[in-house]
Amino acid sequence: MPNCELCGKETQLMTAIVEGTKLNVCQNCGKYGKVLATPRIAKKVETPAATQxxxxxxxxxxxxxxxxxxxxxxxxxxxxxxxxxxxxxxxxxxxxxxxxxxxxxxxxxxxxxxxxxxxxxELTTTSEKRKTGTLTIGDLIQLKK
Ligand SMILES: [Zn+2]
Structure with missing residues (x-):
């Protein structure tokens, strides 16, 4: 088992930027820095509307x-x-x-x-609604061209 470069704990490590330094730290110490190794899993927000x-x-x-x-x-x-x-x-x-x-x-x-x-x-999904909702005046002008 590798050791945490901050607290020395033997555990599963991840790479984190702690105070500007790239370190291999444990999960606990990772909280204090910017974790790089564990990519943030993007939450799926586009849930289709109930198709009743x-x-x-x-x-x-x-x-x-x-x-x-x-x-x-x-x-x-x-x-x-x-x-x-x-x-x-x-x-x-x-x-x-x-x-x-x-x-x-x-x-x-x-x-x-x-x-x-x-x-x-009904085929309308929430993602489609979201899309139209974020259209700006500029987008609309673009669409008309
Ligand atoms: Zn640690």
Missing amino acids: PSETIVENYAKLIREAREKQGLTQEEFAKNLNEKESIIHKLENGTYTPPITLARKLEKMLKITLVETEV
Whole structure:
């Protein structure tokens, strides 16, 4: 085991600048100087934001529901019964005044074999936000060129 050049302790040594002098010192003595041998491990700050997929109902749900129901030869009343929903709900769905909640949309999808729910994944990460946050006026001018 090598000896610490400051306190003489036999231990694992590291190189440190202590008061302008490069010395092989122990961990304890290294505290008093600028440690060179152990590179600082850069902490990873760029953690991607939680990519929570958000579910949304397609815009033309009313048309899709009506067309699919008619294809199955069902009246709004029959369809409502099959779905275990009120006829007024079907009415509102088909004239676009009632956007179905995801659970109902899923039920409609299964029944009518259509797609009503779109899954969107948020791709924005915190690192991207950080980048735009550090843009200066000068950077923006550069980008415009
Ligand atoms: Zn020491």
